[in-house]
Amino acid sequence: MNTSRIPLSFIFLAITLLGIVETTHAAPISTSFTIFDAENTPVKDAVIQLISKNPTPPSTTRKNELSQKDKQFTPFVLPIQRGTSIVFPNYDDIQHHVYSFSGIKKFELKLSKDSKANPITFEKPGIVPVGCNIHDWMLAYIYVVDTPYFSTTNSNGSATLSLPSDGEYLIKIWHPRLPDENVNYTKEGITKIVAKDGTTKVIALNLTISTGSDADEDIDEFEDY
Amino acid sequence: MISRHHFCVIVSLMLTYSPSAFSDAKISGIVQLSAIGADSEESFIDGGTGRLLYNDDGIHLSQMFFVFSGDITDTLSTQIVGNHTQTPESRTGLTQAFLRYKPIPTSNYHWEAKAGSFYPALSFENVDIGWTSPFAYTNSAINTWIGEEIRINGLELSLSRKGNRRNNIPHSFSALLGVYKGNDPAGTVLAWRGFALHDKQTQLNENLPFANYPSIQTPPLEQQNDYVDVFREEDDRYGFYVGGHWNYKRKSKLRYYYYDNQADPLRVSSGQYAWHTKFHSVSWLYRPIKNWRFISQYLTGTTLMGPNAVYLGYESYYVLASYKQKKHRLTTRIDRFGTFNKNDILPEDDNRSQGTALTLTWRYAIDKSWQIGAEWTKIESTQNSREQFGKDKALNQEQFMLILQLRY
Ligand SMILES: [Cu+2]
Numbered sequence: 001m002n003t004s005r006i007p008l009s010f011i012f013l014a015i016t017l018l019g020i021v022e023t024t025h026a027a028p029i030s031t032s033f034t035i036f037d038a039e040n041t042p043v044k045d046a047v048i049q050l051i052s053k054n055p056t057p058p059s060t061t062r063k064n065e066l067s068q069k070d071k072q073f074t075p076f077v078l079p080i081q082r083g084t085s086i087v088f089p090n091y092d093d094i095q096h097h098v099y100s101f102s103g104i105k106k107f108e109l110k111l112s113k114d115s116k117a118n119p120i121t122f123e124k125p126g127i128v129p130v131g132c133n134i135h136d137w138m139l140a141y142i143y144v145v146d147t148p149y150f151s152t153t154n155s156n157g158s159a160t161l162s163l164p165s166d167g168e169y170l171i172k173i174w175h176p177r178l179p180d181e182n183v184n185y186t187k188e189g190i191t192k193i194v195a196k197d198g199t200t201k202v203i204a205l206n207l208t209i210s211t212g213s214d215a216d217e218d219i220d221e222f223e224d225y
Numbered sequence: 226m227i228s229r230h231h232f233c234v235i236v237s238l239m240l241t242y243s244p245s246a247f248s249d250a251k252i253s254g255i256v257q258l259s260a261i262g263a264d265s266e267e268s269f270i271d272g273g274t275g276r277l278l279y280n281d282d283g284i285h286l287s288q289m290f291f292v293f294s295g296d297i298t299d300t301l302s303t304q305i306v307g308n309h310t311q312t313p314e315s316r317t318g319l320t321q322a323f324l325r326y327k328p329i330p331t332s333n334y335h336w337e338a339k340a341g342s343f344y345p346a347l348s349f350e351n352v353d354i355g356w357t358s359p360f361a362y363t364n365s366a367i368n369t370w371i372g373e374e375i376r377i378n379g380l381e382l383s384l385s386r387k388g389n390r391r392n393n394i395p396h397s398f399s400a401l402l403g404v405y406k407g408n409d410p411a412g413t414v415l416a417w418r419g420f421a422l423h424d425k426q427t428q429l430n431e432n433l434p435f436a437n438y439p440s441i442q443t444p445p446l447e448q449q450n451d452y453v454d455v456f457r458e459e460d461d462r463y464g465f466y467v468g469g470h471w472n473y474k475r476k477s478k479l480r481y482y483y484y485d486n487q488a489d490p491l492r493v494s495s496g497q498y499a500w501h502t503k504f505h506s507v508s509w510l511y512r513p514i515k516n517w518r519f520i521s522q523y524l525t526g527t528t529l530m531g532p533n534a535v536y537l538g539y540e541s542y543y544v545l546a547s548y549k550q551k552k553h554r555l556t557t558r559i560d561r562f563g564t565f566n567k568n569d570i571l572p573e574d575d576n577r578s579q580g581t582a583l584t585l586t587w588r589y590a591i592d593k594s595w596q597i598g599a600e601w602t603k604i605e606s607t608q609n610s611r612e613q614f615g616k617d618k619a620l621n622q623e624q625f626m627l628i629l630q631l632r633y
Contacts, residue, residue, distance in 0.1 A: 099330065108329050
C-alpha cells in the first residue's frame with residue numbers, strides 16, 4: 001500500500017524494537033522500544049505491554065500517581081498492573097472533583113489542596129477514562145494491564161522495559177487516539193516479538209491512529225460563565 | 226418582585242450555612258481605578274444622551290466587586306456576585322446570585338441546572354470573574370446592553386455531549402433551556418438611547434437612567450419614566466431562551482441563543498412598560514494558535530411596547546482580536562450597531578440610530594494581583610432622538626483611560 005494515498009485521518013504506526021541483552025539467559029534484559037508515526041514523529045503516551053506465558057511477579061513496587069496540576073492531569077496516560085492502586089494528589093490551590101464512570105472502575109474523589117485521598121485499587125483490566133466534574137476539559141486514562149511488563153512512551157516516543165529473560169512475548173500497543181471503539185482488552189495491535197541476544201528488529205504494525213497532536217488540546221486560560 | 230424573592234432565598238441560604246458548611250468557600254474580586262480622559266457629552270447615566278459612562282476627566286472607581294463561591298454539597302454550589310458602583314451615585318448591590326447543580330456524569334452525556342439570577346452564556350467576551358471581560362475594559366455594544374438589561378431570574382437546564390480523544394470525537398455539544406420571570410422592561414434603553422459602550426452591570430434592584438426625552442414627557446408616552454427598572458415583573462408571564470453550543474476542541478466554539486421574554490406590551494405600572502423583547506445571538510470564538518484569539522458576536526431582535534407605540538428593531542455585531550505575549554495583552558475591537566423603527570404609530574418618537582466604534586486596549590499583568598492598562602475608544606454614531614433636545618443627531622465620542630486593577 002502506498003502511504004501517500006492514505007487519508008489524512010490515518011497514520012501508520014511503526015515500532016522499532018531494540019533488544020539489548022545484558023549477559024546470559026538468567027540476567028534481566030533491558031528492552032527499548034521507540035514508536036514513530038508514518039511522518040517519523042515520535043508518539044508520546046503510547047502504552048506498551050509485553051505478555052509472557054510464564055510471567056514473574058513484579059520485582060519492584062511502582063509508585064502510581066495521577067496528580068492534578070495547573071488544571072491538568074499528569075500523566076495523561078497511566079498504565080498500572082491489575083491489583084495495584086493509584087493515589088491522586090492535588091498540587092493546585094483549587095479543588096478537583098475526579099471521577100470515572102467506566103465499567104472497569106467507577107469512582108469519584110473530591111480533592112482539596114493537600115487532601116489525603118485513599119488510594120484506589122484496580123482489579124479489572126481495561127481502560128478507565130478519568131475526568132473532573134469542575135474542569136470539564138481535564139482528561140486522563142488509566143490503563144489496567146494484566147502483565148508485569150509495561151510502560152508508556154516518553155516525548156521521544158521511547159520506553160524501556162526490563163524482562164526477566166529472553167523468550168517469546170506478545171506485544172500490545174495502545175494509544176488514546178487509536179480508533180478502538182470498545183473499551184475492551186482485545187483490539188490492540190498485537191504481534192509477537194522474540195527478545196534475543198543483541199538483535200535489533202523493526203516491526204511495522206498496521207495500526208491506524210487519528211491525527212491531531214495533544215498540543216492543540218491546550219487549555220483556555222478563561223473558564224466559562 | 227421576583228428578583229427580591231431570589232435575594233431572600235440566597236440570603237437565607239447564606240445564613241443557614243455558616244461559612245464552615247461550605248467545603249470550598251472562596252471570595253475573589255476586582256477593584257479598579259480608571260484615570261479617564263472623558264468625552265464632554267453628558268452621559269446617559271446622568272440624564273444625557275452620551276453613550277459612554279463618564280463625562281468628567283479624573284480618577285474614577287470604575288469596578289469594585291466580589292465573587293463569593295462555595296460548595297454546599299459535592300455537586301451543589303453557589304455563586305454570588307455583588308458590586309459597588311458610583312455611577313450615577315454610590316450604591317452597593319448584587320448582580321448575580323445562583324445555585325448550580327452539577328451531578329457526576331454517569332455517561333458521556335452530562336447535565337446540569339442553574340437557579341437564581343445569572344446571565345445566559347451568550348458570548349465569549351465576558352468570561353472573566355464577575356462577568357467582566359479579560360480583553361477590553363469597555364464591553365462591546367452588544368454585551369454592554371446585556372449587562373444593562375438582560376438577567377435571568379429563573380432556571381436553566383443544560384445537557385451536554387462531551388467529545389474526547391478516547392472516542393475520537395473532537396466535537397462537543399450542549400443544548401440549553403432557560404425559563405424565567407422578570408426582565409419585562411428589557412429593551413427600553415435601546416429605544417431612546419440606543420446602544421452604549423461601558424462596563425457597568427445593572428444591579429438586580431437598580432434603576433438604569435436615561436435622558437428625559439420630550440416624547441416621554443407628553444402623551445401618549447407620558448407614563449414612561451426616564452429610567453428603566455429592568456428586572457421587574459409586569460405580567461406574570463414566563464420568558465424563555467434556548468441555546469446551543471458547539472465546540473471543536475478548544476479551538477473553535479460556536480454559540481447560538483434565542484431569547485424571548487414573552488412580555489405583554491400593553492402592561493404598564495409604576496412608570497414601567499412591559500416590552501416584548503426577543504433576539505437571536507450568534508457568537509464564535511476561534512483560537513488559531515496559542516497566543517491569538519478572535520471573538521465575534523452578532524445579535525438581532527425586536528422590542529415592542531404599548532399598542533405599537535414603540536416597535537423597534539435592533540442589530541449589532543463586533544469583531545474582536547486579542548493577542549497575548551507573556552504579561553501583555555493587546556486587544557482591538559470594532560463594533561457596529563443600529564436601531565430602526567418598524568412601522569410604529571408614533572413617528573414623532575423617532576428611535577433610529579446607528580454607529581461604529583473602535584476600541585484599542587493594552588493590559589499588562591504585573592503579577593497575579595496587580596494589572597495596569599490603557600484603552601482608547603472612539604464612537605461615530607447618530608441618534609435621532611437627540612433632535613428632541615434640539616441637538617444634532619450625530620454623536621461622535623472619544624475616551625481614553627489609564628487603568629490600575631487589583632485582583633484579590
Ligand atoms: Cu478539576
